[in-house]
Amino acid sequence: MKATDIRASFAGYLGLQVLALLVLLAGLHFGASHPWSSLLASGNLFRLVLILAMGAIGTYIALKLSAVIDARNAVRAGSTVRPIQIAADEEDDPDQQDPVQACLDRLDRMTGLQAVKDEVRAVVARIQVEQRRAEAGLSVTAMSQHMVFSGSPGVGKTEVARILGDIFKALKLVRKGHVVEVDRAALVAGYVGQTAIKTQEKCKEALDGVLFIDEAYTLASDAQGGQGFGQESIDTLLKFMEDNRSRIVVIAAGYPREMELFIHSNPGLASRFTKQLHFTNYSEDELLDILASMAASQQFTLPQGYKDLVRPWLDSRVNDRSWANAREMRTLLERAREEQALRIASSPNASLTEISDADITAALERSRAYA
Structure with missing residues (x-):
């Protein structure tokens, strides 16, 4: 029952009580057998007071009960999760720029790096075509997006990695597209057993995004015969990449010659890092x-x-x-x-x-x- 229904019911009840009181008083006043002087002696006054008291108590209870119901309904209304209404122009804005194109525009605004820009556009085109083939029910080929960035310091490798993270997110290859930047110190510990834990923590941090390893070749600097802390980090990285192949993109960066040696130092690296972007020095x-x-x-x-x-x-x-x-x-x-x-x-x-x-x-x- 609603509070308004309760208030209406008791208001009607109170009105009937008032009407009964008026009828009784009229009868007492105008009846020949019940003059005003005999009201007290006849006991009618007691019955009149009892009727008024019952009406007052009923009215009080009705008002209190309706107030409690109103408060409870207000709490329920406040805690109800209402669906978010998306305006039509926000849902499909014809003037809104394509997010992939916005990322490519950012890339074009970078000075130089024409060969890198062409490679990134080729990667985007290949992904988009494969997605269209999948939508059409055609066979698609699984593509590894892990990359090697080779070049000297200060040629824009980190910035391009960030743009790629945003591109992969826009293409729905990864959910977040954030970039976690690490080097050897962030992956390798100083004693046995801790490097794997340290490397895995950074990999988990980069999940659904991009792990950017700067000067990645330093991981192989102590990998003599499969030994050393750097090798432990590489092994952990390769396993994580295999277990989460659709949720992480790894970009290994460093000097050209050192990165060439790094990739060929381990068959697992060579088979996973199949794309290389070379960053030439600026003129x-x-x-x-x-x-x-x-x-x-x-x-x-x-x-x-x-x-x-x-x-x-x-x-x-x-x-x-x-x-x-x-x-x-x-x-x-x-x-x-x-x-x-x-x-x-x-x-x-x-x-x-x-x-x-x-x-x-x-x-x-x-x-x-x-x-």
Whole structure:
């Protein structure tokens, strides 16, 4: 029974009691055999008070009961899980960009790396065609998405891995698409029995996403005859990849020659890492563009002649094995900002965004000293 029904029933009951009272009073007042003086003696007053008391008690109980029912209904209404209503324009927005294309646009905005961009587009095209074949009921071939990224430091390997994670998520190859970045120190422990546990923890963290192993070749550096902590990590990694082949993508990265030796150091690695993307070093013009892009993203402007100032330094450094490409540009910009800060700290009217020729020159001198 609802609270409103209870209130209506007792309101009607109370109304009947009031009506009965009025009829009784009228009869007492106008009846010849029951004058007002005989009301008390006849006992009618007692019956009248009893009727009023019962009506008041009934009304009180009805109101209390209806209040309890209202409160209980309010709690139930508040705890009811209501379905989320999705607007039609949110569910199917024609202006919303395809998530795969959005990732490819991010890739295209990266400086250089044309060969890598072409390889990524080929991977995407192959996956999309295989998915269409599956939808059409045609046979499909299981494809390994594990990859090797070979190249020097600072050529965008980590950023491309992140874009690939988002692409795989958009294509529903993995559920999350997040990237877990590790190196040897994150996988290998210092004593027997703990490396497998450490490696497995990182693999589980990367489940439904991408495990990016930087300088992966260092895992094989102590794998003499199948021994060593690095080999224990490799064995654990291979087993996890096999047990969770549809839930994890592993990308192993490092210098080209070292990665070639690493992949062929173990038959299990060679059979699983079947795709290799090579990242070439940036050209001088590309590095100068990267420097300008970094400065713009940090709301700084470089002097017009910055290319002429930086190019001789690039000529002397780009062929060093320790050359770190875009990382070197980031370090150079940080040093130029420090020189700018020293120059304008005592000049309240100086520009906060302009980096001068003197700032670039001083930063280059410091870079040569640290080389």
